[in-house]
Amino acid sequence: MLTMPDIEFAPIQMKAETLDQINQALSRLDEGAYGYCLECGEEIPERRLRALPFAIRCKDCEEALEVAEERVEDRRLDGSSSGERQP
Numbered sequence: 285m286l287t288m289p290d291i292e293f294a295p296i297q298m299k300a301e302t303l304d305q306i307n308q309a310l311s312r313l314d315e316g317a318y319g320y321c322l323e324c325g326e327e328i329p330e331r332r333l334r335a336l337p338f339a340i341r342c343k344d345c346e347e348a349l350e351v352a353e354e355r356v357e358d359r360r361l362d363g364s365s366s367g368e369r370q371p
């Protein structure tokens with residue numbers, strides 16, 4: 285009797301953000317703009333593309349964006365916790 289190994293299929297949880305990046309990278313591939321930063325137009329280093337094949341921004345622009353997003357998050361956290369401070 286043949287028994288199948290008990291494989292558990294873990295659902296691949298992909299962030300919508302990641303899917304969006306892949307889609308953007310693919311459309312840029314079509315346009316021939318793949319490998320160039322979406323923000324500043326600089327060529328994204330091959331090393332970065334190998335680590336992050338769907339990178340659409342260079343390291344500098346990506347970091348600048350992350351900092352901007354973190355600031356928004358910080359503001360949200362400040363707003364919700366400033367009223368009730370733990371002693």
Ligand SMILES: [Zn+2]
Nearest residue numbers: 321324342345
């Ligand atoms: Zn850039």
